[in-house]
Amino acid sequence: MFTVTSAAAQQIREAASASGAQEMALRIAARVDPDGSVQYGMGFDDPNEEDMKLDLEGVAVVIADEYQELLDEIVLDYVELQPGEFNFIFIDGRQSGDVPEPAPTGGGGCSSGGCSGGGCGSTGRTH
Template identity: 35%
Template structure:
């Protein structure tokens, strides 16, 4: 699996797990392509691992991905940053497989 978490994203995920009493569950990340536009939508949440899932661990976070999402998530970086001058931080999926993707240096 080639999803990469930044340290900032991992810290926020670990904090969320602690506050929601899901510290012992892995984080499931899923992706689905819109057939009309080609854009990719994302979902994530704490879940039980299934036998068919791929798992990895980064910065103390266990990540699981179902086979149907694996190709869409290949090469993704999950970050937790302020976007477009906002003060509130949010999770951002930097995905070179998404036709709407603009590399951070090109913004």
């Protein structure tokens, strides 16, 4: 199951409050690029009837059916990558021993400010 750390949840709640999206859910999406890397995206959105709906650390999260398999065992965290530089990262719990390597994500609302100034990151590759 997709999970959210308490640090990520806190930042998501702050971003929702700052952008007036407190009544919206956080939509998570993913895709596999031709090189096998997985790109993650997220942004505030209204749930659809067919979405998987989760309440994680007090954050309403929705995932479309087409992304559920890619997002199984993924953890969304909010970490300090370098002194003073915080970012969201996605960690694949199926790949033990991986060290997160944040990278820009496609889709979602992060690059357009959907999750405040925290940005997004992706980790790992599918093999």
